[in-house]
Amino acid sequence: MNGAEALLKTVAAAGIDVCFANGGTTEMPLIMAFDSVTGIKPMLGLFEGVCSGAADGYGRMKEKPALCLLHLGPGLANGVANLHNARRARTPLLNVIGEHASWHMEANAPLAMDIECLCKTFSGWQRTVRSVETIARDAADAIEAALRGQIASLIVPSDHQWKEYRGKIPEVKREGFDPPDRSVIGSAAKMLKSAGKTALVMNGRALRRRGLEAAGRIRAAAGCDLYCINFPAYVDRGAGTVPVARVPYFPEPAAAVMAPYKAVVMAGTDQPVNFFGYEGQWSNPIATGVPKLRVDSDIQDAAEALEALADELDAPGKDALGKIFAAYQVPDVPSGTLTPEKACLTLAALQPENAIIMDEGLTSSMTYFPLGATLAPHSYFMLTGGAIGQGMPSATGASVACPDRPVINLQADGSAMYTVQSLWTQAQAGMNVTTLICSNRSYNIINVELQRVGITNPGPRARSFTDLGSPPIDWPSLSKGMGVPGVAVGTAEDLARELKKALREPGPHLIEMIL
Ligand SMILES: Cc1ncc(C[n+]2csc(CCOP(=O)(O)OP(=O)(O)O)c2C)c(N)n1
Numbered sequence: 052m053n054g055a056e057a058l059l060k061t062v063a064a065a066g067i068d069v070c071f072a073n074g075g076t077t078e079m080p081l082i083m084a085f086d087s088v089t090g091i092k093p094m095l096g097l098f099e100g101v102c103s104g105a106a107d108g109y110g111r112m113k114e115k116p117a118l119c120l121l122h123l124g125p126g127l128a129n130g131v132a133n134l135h136n137a138r139r140a141r142t143p144l145l146n147v148i149g150e151h152a153s154w155h156m157e158a159n160a161p162l163a164m165d166i167e168c169l170c171k172t173f174s175g176w177q178r179t180v181r182s183v184e185t186i187a188r189d190a191a192d193a194i195e196a197a198l199r200g201q202i203a204s205l206i207v208p209s210d211h212q213w214k215e216y217r218g219k220i221p222e223v224k225r226e227g228f229d230p231p232d233r234s235v236i237g238s239a240a241k242m243l244k245s246a247g248k249t250a251l252v253m254n255g256r257a258l259r260r261r262g263l264e265a266a267g268r269i270r271a272a273a274g275c276d277l278y279c280i281n282f283p284a285y286v287d288r289g290a291g292t293v294p295v296a297r298v299p300y301f302p303e304p305a306a307a308v309m310a311p312y313k314a315v316v317m318a319g320t321d322q323p324v325n326f327f328g329y330e331g332q333w334s335n336p337i338a339t340g341v342p343k344l345r346v347d348s349d350i351q352d353a354a355e356a357l358e359a360l361a362d363e364l365d366a367p368g369k370d371a372l373g374k375i376f377a378a379y380q381v382p383d384v385p386s387g388t389l390t391p392e393k394a395c396l397t398l399a400a401l402q403p404e405n406a407i408i409m410d411e412g413l414t415s416s417m418t419y420f421p422l423g424a425t426l427a428p429h430s431y432f433m434l435t436g437g438a439i440g441q442g443m444p445s446a447t448g449a450s451v452a453c454p455d456r457p458v459i460n461l462q463a464d465g466s467a468m469y470t471v472q473s474l475w476t477q478a479q480a481g482m483n484v485t486t487l488i489c490s491n492r493s494y495n496i497i498n499v500e501l502q503r504v505g506i507t508n509p510g511p512r513a514r515s516f517t518d519l520g521s522p523p524i525d526w527p528s529l530s531k532g533m534g535v536p537g538v539a540v541g542t543a544e545d546l547a548r549e550l551k552k553a554l555r556e557p558g559p560h561l562i563e564m565i566l
Pocket residue numbers: 132412413414415437438439440463464465466467491493494495496497
């Protein structure tokens with residue numbers, strides 16, 4: 052067995068069964084090892100941002116790492132934006148990067164780059180393999196680190212891949228979370244009981260079913276309002292789950308929504324933060340003087356902390372959640388010329404139970420989230436780190452994680468073009484992913500930002516930063532060119548018909564919604 056096989060055996064023994072990859076010469080022993088070490092399915096991404104985004108989507112759905120295999124510094128650099136999104140989502144992710152043979156590094160060959168430096172920007176753990184003897188232990192350490200909800204990056208020089216490995220395959224331990232801190236829980240309970248109107252703001256494991264049920268019990272006991280941050284990593288949603296509102300995106304409405312609260316408790320997140328600092332404005336939606344307390348830390352389980360808080364408050368059990376659960380209510384399919392609002396309503400009207408919704412609809416999907424509360428139960432996830440181009444690869448990875456569930460990608464057009472190659476990977480594996488392109492033929496958010504500073508009629512040069520209309524992108528052709536059937540629709544009725552068809556037929560589909 053060579054070093055590459057030892058690495059893959061360690062990965063397979065840890066239960067990692069998929070690898071999103073784009074390799075090259077420095078990964079040759081690893082590429083060959085996929086045939087001798089079975090159990091890990093390699094999936095080719097035609098751009099590294101597809102691989103890293105798919106690994107993020109997979110990790111968010113499964114709460115276990117996928118392997119992302121990239122080629123040297125340049126390959127890694129192409130994948131960094133979506134690794135940044137994965138870091139923000141605290142996705143477990145094992146990132147293996149091939150490196151030049153250790154003795155070739157000092158020669159400064161054309162592809163040489165400071166990979167360790169790049170890794171520092173998004174990795175919670177990183178290591179360069181120094182010898183074939185340690186390669187399997189290094190891989191096991193990386194997996195253990197990834198399982199703690201972070202990116203673990205392992206840089207593997209090619210000579211350590213091809214050399215003979217004589218050691219054992221180490222076992223990977225899953226470290227548990229630290230228990231909740233009783234004194235913090237006690238303080239949070241006091242805060243919620245004594246402070247008047249309060250809010251609980253959540254992200255991470257707090258927004259999965261178990262955390263939400265604890266949050267619902269806390270609401271039943273203390274009357275606090277429930278929120279998720281503006282860019283949540285993953286939310287269980289729909290009738291029969293505890294609904295949460297979302298802290299708004301722009302600083303003014305976010306501050307207005309948070310203004311009535313006398314104290315705010317957080318779980319799975321630090322205090323919410325505004326996306327950008329605007330001239331004369333502020334960084335956080337919650338005013339400085341308002342008492343805030345986070346009930347967990349990054350090494351504790353937010354759901355467990357919320358359960359401890361519910362118990363501390365003597366909250367009623369889960370049976371009392373009936374009144375708090377969202378009721379089942381689905382909007383009708385609208386009619387007439389499509390608008391962003393009608394597109395969201397049509398999706399809400401037709402999305403099947405157990406669907407996975409990946410939302411990178413940006414300005415077009417702003418009205419979708421509130422609709423989700425009363426629909427059939429579903430998974431919702433979105434862009435976490437603001438680095439656009441996450442939607443299509445993440446939807447792809449989610450489908451690999453949950454092949455039997457319908458995945459619907461509500462996808463802004465400009466962002467889609469960053470990682471549009473995802474369609475090819477979807478076609479290759481026949482994935483049940485339906486992509487709904489929000490075709491406003493612009494970088495509309497930038498127009499919205501211009502309006503915010505009072506510019507309603509930007510000059511031709513400013514407009515050239517936002518206009519995607521000349522030439523208009525021919526989405527059905529682009530999609531067909533990568534093996535995914537595509538259509539364009541301009542009315543809600545046509546969208547409803549095509550969406551039903553896409554959901555009925557197996558395999559990927561793309562619908563361009565002309566908005
Ligand atoms: C990696 C990256 N590059 C650039 C940006 C800046 N940016 C934010 S939104 C946006 C365009 C969004 O356009 P589109 O995806 O069509 O959504 P719309 O605004 O039309 O709803 C750009 C370029 C970013 N956030 N991330």
